Amino acid sequence: MNILESIMSERQADAESAKRRIPVTELQARSVGRVHRSLIGALAPRRGTRVIAEIKKQSPSAGLLRPDFQPAAMARAYEAAGAAAISVLTEPRHFQGRDQHLREVREAVQLPVLRKDFLCDPYQVYEAAALGADAILLIVAALDARRLKTLYDVAAGCGLDVLVESHTADELKRAMELENAVIGVNSRDLKTLKTDLAVARQLAGMISGNRLAVAESGIRTRADVEDLERLGYCGFLIGESLVSAGDPGAKLREMIG
Secondary structure (H helix, E strand, O other), X not given: OOHHHHHHHHHHHHHHHHHHHOOHHHHHHHHOOXXXXXXXXXXXXXXXXXXXXXXXXXXXXXXEOOOOOOHHHHHHHXXXXXXXXXXXXXXXXXXXXXXXXXXXXXXXXXXXXXXXXXXXXXXXXXXXXXXXXXXXXXXXXXXXXXXXXXXXXXXXXXXXXXXXXXOOHHHHHHHOOOOOOEEEEEOEOXXXXXXXXXXXXXXXXXXXXXXXXXXXXXXXXXXXXHHHHHOOOOEEEEOHXXXXXXXXXXXXXXXXX
16 A cells, blocks of 8 residues: 555545534535635736745645644735635644644635645545635546536535646546536655655646646756746645745745746
């Protein structure tokens, strides 16, 4: 079992446990009246670089990224520096994420908030809406075709935007079948956890010109951003290089240029 399979198994067990504590009907009630902030709108073509700035305490590949972890303060710094949206990791074991981190970020900023987690059950989608998320991440590599479409449809019903993540050409084809999803291309190898921007470069040509496409992982410099913008990417999900910087806001301004 690779790390993705292991995490998905853990998160399915977490979802089953949560269902026994809080019924879906209660999650739906909590999300009533939530004001949607559009991730799609934030990434729409306009002048300037659009960055989805990520908030996470640690990662399996890099370990602890920020001992003095303050999600709300980091989110405010990102917003002030010009982020288009905020991504919040809520996976608890490998990223030390918490649902509360997303709530804090949602209250701290006016930007769209993406729940980044390993979603495998419709319950987690309702949960994301109840937490205040505006969008969710779906990972093609972790979901069969039926489950991917089910989660996408539930998200649409909850008023959530979807960033659908691919790592290979085959996964990208499946992602593009979801008509209104934002297409994500992740340059991290899920087996080795190493990043190579050649993945994003190679897959760029497969993405239809009318689709919003976001490059993920391995983006460390302004030159990386400019290179990928030339290939058609409209947005960039950047995590480790921001979170581990002494001044995340200043690093984001550098990346935006």
